[in-house]
Amino acid sequence: MKHRVTLFKNLTRGAMTEFQEKLREQHEESMHRELEALLVTADKAGAEVEKQKDFDGFKKLFHRFLQVKGPSVDWAKINRPPEDSIQPYEKIRAKGLPDNITACLNKLAVVKLNGGLGTSMGCKGPKSLISVRNENTFLDLTVQQIEHLNKTFNADVPLVLMNSFNTDEDTKKILQKYKHHRVNIHTFNQSRYPRINKESLLPIAKNMGVNGDNSEAWYPPGHGDIYASFSNSGLLKKLIAEGKEYIFVSNIDNLGATVDLFILHHLMSQPADRRCEFIMEVTDKTRADVKGGTLIQYEDHLRLLEIAQVPKAHVDEFKSVTKFKIFNTNNLWISLPAIKRLQENNNMDLEIIVNPKTLDGGLNVIQLETAVGAAIKSFKNAMGINVPRSRFLPVKTSSDLLLVMSNLYSLEAGSLTMSKKREFPTTPHVKLGSSFTKVQDFLTRFENIPDMLELDHLTVSGDVTFGKNVSLKGTVIIIANHGDRIDIPAGAMLENKIVSGNLRILDH
Numbered sequence: 251m252k253h254r255v256t257l258f259k260n261l262t263r264g265a266m267t268e269f270q271e272k273l274r275e276q277h278e279e280s281m282h283r284e285l286e287a288l289l290v291t292a293d294k295a296g297a298e299v300e301k302q303k304d305f306d307g308f309k310k311l312f313h314r315f316l317q318v319k320g321p322s323v324d325w326a327k328i329n330r331p332p333e334d335s336i337q338p339y340e341k342i343r344a345k346g347l348p349d350n351i352t353a354c355l356n357k358l359a360v361v362k363l364n365g366g367l368g369t370s371m372g373c374k375g376p377k378s379l380i381s382v383r384n385e386n387t388f389l390d391l392t393v394q395q396i397e398h399l400n401k402t403f404n405a406d407v408p409l410v411l412m413n414s415f416n417t418d419e420d421t422k423k424i425l426q427k428y429k430h431h432r433v434n435i436h437t438f439n440q441s442r443y444p445r446i447n448k449e450s451l452l453p454i455a456k457n458m459g460v461n462g463d464n465s466e467a468w469y470p471p472g473h474g475d476i477y478a479s480f481s482n483s484g485l486l487k488k489l490i491a492e493g494k495e496y497i498f499v500s501n502i503d504n505l506g507a508t509v510d511l512f513i514l515h516h517l518m519s520q521p522a523d524r525r526c527e528f529i530m531e532v533t534d535k536t537r538a539d540v541k542g543g544t545l546i547q548y549e550d551h552l553r554l555l556e557i558a559q560v561p562k563a564h565v566d567e568f569k570s571v572t573k574f575k576i577f578n579t580n581n582l583w584i585s586l587p588a589i590k591r592l593q594e595n596n597n598m599d600l601e602i603i604v605n606p607k608t609l610d611g612g613l614n615v616i617q618l619e620t621a622v623g624a625a626i627k628s629f630k631n632a633m634g635i636n637v638p639r640s641r642f643l644p645v646k647t648s649s650d651l652l653l654v655m656s657n658l659y660s661l662e663a664g665s666l667t668m669s670k671k672r673e674f675p676t677t678p679h680v681k682l683g684s685s686f687t688k689v690q691d692f693l694t695r696f697e698n699i700p701d702m703l704e705l706d707h708l709t710v711s712g713d714v715t716f717g718k719n720v721s722l723k724g725t726v727i728i729i730a731n732h733g734d735r736i737d738i739p740a741g742a743m744l745e746n747k748i749v750s751g752n753l754r755i756l757d758h
Contacts, residue, residue, distance in 0.1 A: 312446075359489050440479045529635055709726075724745050730750070
């Protein structure tokens, strides 16, 4: 009897697998049919060829998505990276610099990820065009940094922007203003993939257009798309032909991501047979970074582990600052010939991130994405470098914006550095309430940016404004309850204070 039950279970399992396989094939066939129908609506022959490349990439991603079952990592196989696979920055710096750093710089290109909009900060258009300091935008500061490098070392480091269909047009209009700067600027577009209905697993797009009803039908598939789109654009080939060997990749809103000459020299000084093809800059995790991806050793490879890949039962363990001490800054140094090799051999293995979204009309869709750092396991002699926190200065919110606009930082040749007048190198913890979310609202609430050199912690909630020359020290908490308003008077000095209630200053 027992034997018959086992046999029945095995038969059932076999039938289920066969059924699932059939279902997968049906989903894939339906998807291919829909994509072909969409391609017919492309307005120009050139656009059709371009979209065909995008769709080929999407088909591969969708095929892999249908194959994946459950979490992409087996928690029991996760180990801490070996000691020598993550080097302290001090050790890299101690090697010093060669006499001719220009030769190293001439083999480098800087790539900035420029696909994001400023929506989360209440701004229209590309995020890189938001003013962050002295009327300079993220893009202005990037151009200034690279121009300064090129002038100082008589080098030719080009700037490459990876745009998305959301940012390309506006960015290109702005690029005119850098024509006379000493930096060659190239752009390429990351792919445009169709959002898919969560239930039917089919595209929600009606045609190839991006306007009107179709505006929510497309998405840029995460920065892991850089490898395929960089290669498809022809720019990868062009840069290699120009003698470039490495790219330094980072998010354009990370103001700490400047070209580090010591890391560059470390890359260039490796023996040819042990050339490091991928460096990920990591930094020590604080309580604010618990969701950041971390480096692990997995099946004899360094691997990036993102929170989305962690089985639910282990999420708290993943967030622990004691077990996983570092996180990925997304500052990456990658070998160009290695990208070319991996792309040509189709060996770039990136885990799929399934990103569920609910559109304005209530429709549930999914976006299939990948992360640029996830490719670390495909490259030879990959390593991490534990860099100072100063190399991770992202501006994601108006709270971050307040920090970088303040006297905590000084600006020189496009680079922000912590002011020497601040006694502690740590960044204060700033939390501004919803009245400050949009950049426009934020700016109207400060007559000028307060002195924050001695600030440790600032929380502001409700309808609060700041007069001129306010000074904030220690821990300052300002809470205006619903219906109340607090105007911090000009010249006020608040040190370790809690301000609440109502405080109006009226002009007469």
